[in-house]
Amino acid sequence: MNTTNRTVVVTGIGATTPLGGDSASTWEGLTTGRSGVSRIEEEWAADMSVRIAARVAVEPTEVLSRPQARKLDRSAQFALVASREAWADAGFESGAGEPGTPIDPARVGVVVASGIGGVQTLLNQYDVLLQKGARRVSPHTVPMLMPNGPSANVSLEVNAQAGVHTPVSACASGAEAIGYGIEMIRTGRADVVVAGGTEAAIHALPVAAFANMMAMSKNNDAPEQASRPYDTARDGFVLGEGAGLVVLESAEHAARRGARVYCEAVGQGLSSDAHHIAQPEPTGRGIAAALQNLLDATDLTPEQCVHVNAHATSTPQGDVAEIKALRKVFGDRLDQVAISATKSMTGHLLGGAGGVESVASVLALYHRTAPPTINVDDLDPEVDADIVRGTARALPEGTIAAVNNSFGFGGHNVVLGFRSV
């Protein structure tokens, strides 16, 4: 066995998103072009410049038991819901090594990340401190707000003992987590890894802060049309929440237990912009480098790449920089690449985005269908590429690959490659 370059496959998926409480309903929403964006009805939003967001379709408290839910930050609740789906979807009945699941816990890892961590817990408990006093602050506050909380809670659920990790890179966190998981298996540290991203930041403070960065759409009167990547009228992202996780597994381990394989997780390409703490680098230099690094580090070929799940958050600058980068690397071949911006439907899940969009990429290959980008009524002439608009599109037969892009404030660029089997 070559322990330094093992093939990694995806054997399970799970999600809870603004489009649905699981990956099937999310995929249905993605392929039918449904928007998950609505008005924020809470009182705190009344005076905000941004009063729209993409809430999860199914409250996690409807799924988790009350005692369990009260000890988890909302971001960990999402991760737990998605991990249960992904783990069962991979064919595991219980935690690793427990009756019904005869796999070695010492070979199971978890890498789940968020961009912001347990921000709602932090803010809510600060309110408790001020209003009711120190004695009333929940003893669960630290495990709830720590950014590694979701990852650690998933590890308890699946009995993962090979390592629990949380790479934090703002809106690239979920993708970086999956890349880390792929590497854990490729290099021989683990056989099975639950990986992905989660985020729960729809709260007055993050909304006010993002709004003041001029990063968010203020299209409050038409929530379902607010997230419009590549359209000339785009004016920023719409904040979403939820989680998307995949079960990664060594191809050998999956074959040995006869697991259903969705696709291969080929690898990751990473780079950093060193340009600005929050602005995208306008030429797409760093993004192109990350994509090139993916192609150089793996046997993925540009010819195989027929689909890109773009980062495309619906900001004026970022969407164009990403297309420039794709053009730089793929050249004329980009005209044969079906590009989808699923944030047009889910909103931007920040650290959860890379997870949910990896689930979307996996299903795009599995069903050979590229989801549409909705709300592209007037394509920005600077977007020189084949955007899947309006309705879903069939992807070709044969060996095909999907590229999933995620970028984060701080200049983090993460590009993941998935390939049909």
Place this chain on the structure above:
Amino acid sequence: MAATQEEIVKGLAEIVNEIAGIPEEDVQLDKSFTDDLDVDSLSMVEVVVAAEERFDVKIPDDDVKTLKTVGDAVTYIAEHQG
């Protein structure tokens, strides 16, 4: 007015149910918080704070460690309530 032992048991049962999801009728004097009622050390702090508020009693951290069973807590609260 001080709560009776019966009232204290009932109150603790409601608190443990809220925090750990254990049915109220299972919260009996001989039950261990940790071993029988799924109340770990962090959740025990929640139980204590809720009990302090409900029964007008102060339970210092050092004393919390001595409260192993529901009966221990009931006795402590009965003796210390204001």
